[in-house]
Amino acid sequence: MKKTFYIISGIILMIVILYVLQSLLMPKYIEDIPEGALVSEYYKEDKNHDLLFIGDCEVYENFSPKVLWEEYGINSYIRGSAQQLIWQSYYLLKEMLKEEKPKVVVYNVLAMKYGVPQKESYNRMTLDGMKWSKEKIDAINASMLPEEKMIEYIFPILRFHSRWSELSKQDFHYLFHKDKVSNNGYLMNADIRAAGKMPKPRPLTKYKFSDNSYAYLDKMVELCRENGAELVLIKAPVLYPYWHKQWDKQIVKYAKEKKLTYINLLEHIEDAGINFNIDTYDKGLHLNVYGAEKLSRYFGKILRDDMGLADRRSEKELSEIWKDKIISYETEKKEREERRVVE
Template sequence: MRKTSQWISSIIIFLLIGTILFLNISEILRKKSGGESDMIHSFYQIEEDTLDVLCLGSSHGYSAIQPNTLWKEFGLTSYVMCSQKQSIGSSYYLLKEALNYQKPKVVLLESYYFYFDRKYTEEASLRMGFDGMRMGRVKWEMVQDFLGELPVKDKLTYYLPFLEYHSRWDSLEDLDFHPKNYLKGGILDLTVYPMEEPELPDEGCELPDISQEYFEKIISLCREHDIQLILYAAPYGYENEGGYERYVNRQKINITLEAYLEKKDIPFIYYQKNNTAALDYQTDFRDYVHLNMNGSVKLTRNLGDYMKENYTLPDHRREDKYQSWWADYDRFEEDMAEAEKNIQKK
């Protein structure tokens, strides 16, 4: 009897060790977003129920918000849970997952992909947003909703990313082993792309039904959890004539969205129309559609002012429980200084 019990215990221990090793290897092999911080997976490293602000959206969002600025200047804890080409549907599921671990007082949603008329944009971007999500009910719901028609073997690669990336051994980089978690989902890019400030179109256009559907779900989640929802539109320009047409169509969505949100009494900060952050198109962009470090600090500071003026939010800067945020800020400052030195050498 004792030998049987020992044998069962050994099997259980072996399976546990094997599972832990499998999950760690899967995480290393999971494809990261180039030089960006590991936005989704690193979210789970934040101590539970310590976030004041959660940010959702696409690359326009993670290029616009600096959590370390919100910490240093306002004492707010925040995380940027954005990902490339994140649809409104994807934002909904990421919010739903985040609320299993955090109780944010404010959700900031960047509006760019409101124009998109499908549940998700493309497979690569969907994986970038969800491969880092823990296996659980929300991930299962997302896969069934977005990918319900796929064969079971293809769905499994979303539940177990290892099955998709097991051949990445020969392309592993330092980022795979040392993600920049101290950026809290933000990025650090000092590139400057000067351009002229573009004009806005005169009228709006119809909002896609699918975006409205998932946005209503986001509204319901925020109300259920007593969260203040704020939408903002980070500014951008265009590269050429073809880009101008795309720019106009996206801005038409924002024009309609502004009136739509006003009826719902949901704040919308439209930076392309009302440049309350004093953004400079000659100095504050890293390419024609994304803010650089300088621009993101300006926009983040403006959003911080807005939140502090309109809502009752804490200031954690002198609280012992949050001192690790100062350590992360120091690392952020060090990397900033190093990046500036590298630019000066060029």
């Protein structure tokens, strides 16, 4: 009995030590590269959203759920991540639709240009934050580059064991807890760097989106219809990466064939009141908080008037939740304004 006890205790102790070491060595994505923390933050939220955004930085940096709530009573969440590829968006959405039934899903179409996996570091910022499920396994299999291994996703310590020399104070500070980095998935920035004149786009040798991208978009359409959600395709109104007319024509055609709504917000920059001298923090690649708030006011009206999303501000419990969210948002905005960079 004593021998069995010692063996079991030893195994438990080893598991605890490995878990702590793994937690220490994995990137924390709080003070540096906060977008790597976005996927996991969704699990802490109440699953009661009428609107879900999915996609890359063109959703999580350009739309403000706080404004959608204050102006229109739309309860929304952004499930974005850096360079989120379309198959990753599909599996994240599939996972979310098991937990909640939104009325509208908004997908930003820029990632259609990627037909194959791109980069491990971006894969990690999406996949490591997912809870273990069939969707996560499928997303990993669809995303891995030839040099990546499933075992390193199952046991991240095998991938990050060499980070010993890179450890900093924040690795120890955030060992057992993580501060929130987003506001319902929105990543805020208050800096102002004017866009200036953008260079002419380089012509491509091939403009047609890959069969793989279309296959996952088809799956997304079917998934939304099975779950009673309206899929809305958008292109965010940012100046770079350049959105080619040939790409836009393909999405217009696809939306027409599938009877979907597609809104190219690049065509509505003036309508939204966006000014790229003051509403971008990185010279036109993304909107800052001022641009995101303008875009959200404009897009929220479309969601209310054309998509029929209801005003839920009369719901006492939900309104109480949003009171705390708004305080957090405004506090962060004030702090960022106090140290913002203007160029």
